[in-house]
Amino acid sequence: GAVVSQHPSWVICKSxxxxxxxxxxxxxxxxxxxxxxxxxxxxxxxMATSNEGSKATYEQGVEKDKFLINHASLTLSTLxxxxxxxxxxxxxxxxxxxxxxxxxxxxxxxLTVT
Amino acid sequence: QKEVEQDPGPLSVPEGAIVSLNCTYSxxxxxxxxxxxxxxxxxxxxxxxxxxxxxxxxxxxxxxxDKSSKxxxxxxxxxQPSDSATYLCAMSxxxxxxLIFGAGTRLAVHP
Numbered sequence: 001g002a003v004v005s006q007h008p009s010w011v012i013c014k015s016x017x018x019x020x021x022x023x024x025x026x027x028x029x030x031x032x033x034x035x036x037x038x039x040x041x042x043x044x045x046x047m048a049t050s051n052e053g054s055k056a057t058y059e060q061g062v063e064k065d066k067f068l069i070n071h072a073s074l075t076l077s078t079l080x081x082x083x084x085x086x087x088x089x090x091x092x093x094x095x096x097x098x099x100x101x102x103x104x105x106x107x108x109x110x111l112t113v114t
Numbered sequence: 115q116k117e118v119e120q121d122p123g124p125l126s127v128p129e130g131a132i133v134s135l136n137c138t139y140s141x142x143x144x145x146x147x148x149x150x151x152x153x154x155x156x157x158x159x160x161x162x163x164x165x166x167x168x169x170x171x172x173x174x175x176x177x178x179x180d181k182s183s184k185x186x187x188x189x190x191x192x193x194q195p196s197d198s199a200t201y202l203c204a205m206s207x208x209x210x211x212x213l214i215f216g217a218g219t220r221l222a223v224h225p
Contacts, residue, residue, distance in 0.1 A: 002160075004157075006157075032210045034213075042217075043202065043215045043216065043217050043218050044158070044202075044215050046212055046213070049210065049212075059212075091155070093157045093158070095157075097210050100163070101146060101206070101208070101209055101210055102146075102148065102160060102163045103148075103160070103213060104160060105150070105157035105158045105159070105160070106157050107156055107157045108155070108156060108157045110155070
């Protein structure tokens with residue numbers, strides 16, 4: 001149980017375009033989902049917390065107009081990187097909150113902006 | 115000083131060894147403690163989840179929390195090459211509050 005999927009697993013896009021990443025909890029409902037970013041050989045950096053049906057809460061320094069988060073259902077949250085630039089290239093990982101407040105992570109999405 | 119300190123390693127052990135991974139923290143409000151395993155280019159996998167002080171065992175893994183010393187440990191018995199990964203400790207004050215991660219310890223188990 002507690003499986004979280006992400007799609008796509010890897011995406012390459014051109015500078016200036018937008019990219020959408022999906023995060024799904026496959027066998028449980030998650031009222032709260034999280035989006036992280038991870039650079040090589042570094043730990044995870046929380047970008048934002050999303051609650052189903054309400055606006056996401058962004059961490060300090062994360063541009064909410066650049067990283068659009070939508071949590072429209074109890075099993076799906078999306079992250080859209082708008083007007084992507086090479087410095088946005090990173091590993092993006094989502095997690096879904098379990099019933100005991102633990103977090104289950106997805107497999108991650110590798111974004112490369114050329 | 116970071117809220118959570120974790121030795122980044124790398125830690126190299128022979129197959130079958132007992133591995134001890136540790137984290138220290140400074141925030142006494144932390145109540146929920148987790149250990150994750152992360153393989154290269156993959157998302158973290160939840161291994162152990164404990165609340166407050168005490169021990170928890172699951173197969174070859176044992177998690178210990180000592181809140182009085184602000185110290186948590188993960189022990190891996192009979193380590194296998196497949197255990198080679200980065201191990202992240204994480205903790206929170208409760209609810210869906212922000213998880214604070216350690217830097218991660220890279221473990222290599224060689225045959």
